[in-house]
Amino acid sequence: MHIAFIIFDGITWLDLIGVYDPISRLRPMGYLPQLHWDICAFTPTAKDPFGLAITPTRIQQPLSGYDAIIVPGGVGTRQLIQDTAFITWLQTAANVPYKISVCTGSLLLGAAGFLTHVHATTNFGEYEALKPYCKAVLPQRLVDDQQIITAGAVASSLDLGLYLCEKWAGKAAREAISKRMDYTYGL
Template identity: 40%
Template sequence: MKMAFVIFDGMTSMDFVGFYEAVTWLSILKAKEDVSWTFCADKAEITDDRGLKMKSDAVQPNLGDYDLVFFPGGLSTRTLRFDENFMDWIRTAEPVSYKISVCTGALLMGAAGFLNGKRATTNSSAYELLAPYCAEVISARVVRDGHTITGAGVTASIDLGLYLVEMLTNTETVLQVQQKLEYPYYQAGKLQDVYMPT
């Protein structure tokens, strides 16, 4: 499975890192074959919303060459969704099997047309912004509609990553990853389209 992690100026690093930490265990544990990942951006180096700089592996690659594309959020998504050059690049992910976002990364997926007719979630502060792009905004940690999966705000990225691990493997594997992360809040074995831990 070839994964593309889309990074961009003004993103929230916690949105990215929680998901990244969880799903890359698929490779470390050899839970799936041929797992690889690429940090993709619209330029060689990006700066997050607090000044952390990150280098990309690939500048504007064709996202359609990947099996999974992940979009983090951040305040900058509110303006990036109107940046036609940036969005033209994001739309190259159209044929990708798994399109995944957390927080306001859903605004990028929505503006690209990936949420048309689908249920989705985002940071609670952006429900009204997301509503025009999807069929229904759901208040939940994780929402899956087919192979399109969205997570709520910031720390939900960890839940989202664990959810995907369980979806792609099994409960035993996600429990192993959960233990590695020392994250007691994800409730394994509740793999439903709308994940709302109790």
């Protein structure tokens, strides 16, 4: 499995790290030995509103070769939904089997046209903003609809990471990783 973690200016890093941490444990713990990922961006760096920056491993490369893309949220999503070049780049993931978001990352999936026929969720403060993009907004922590998986506000990122561990590697993997993290909330 090959995953693209998407980063951008105005990101909320916990949205990314919360889902990344459990998933990244699948390989060293032996559950998905062929798991690989890239940190992908449209720009050479990405930073949160407070200035913490991360350098991506791939810049403006097509997203079509991945098995999953994971799009975090953050205040930057509100501008990016209007950024034609960014959305066109995100649309290169059209054939990617799993399109996944945390918090307002669902707005980016929606702007790219990936949510049209599915149920989705987002940060509770942005339900109205998401409505035009999807079949229906569900006020749930996680929504899995036709391989489009969306998670609610920032803290749901850990639940999403563990959910994906179970989906891709089984219940035993999720339980072992959850125990290793000493995290039992949600799932």
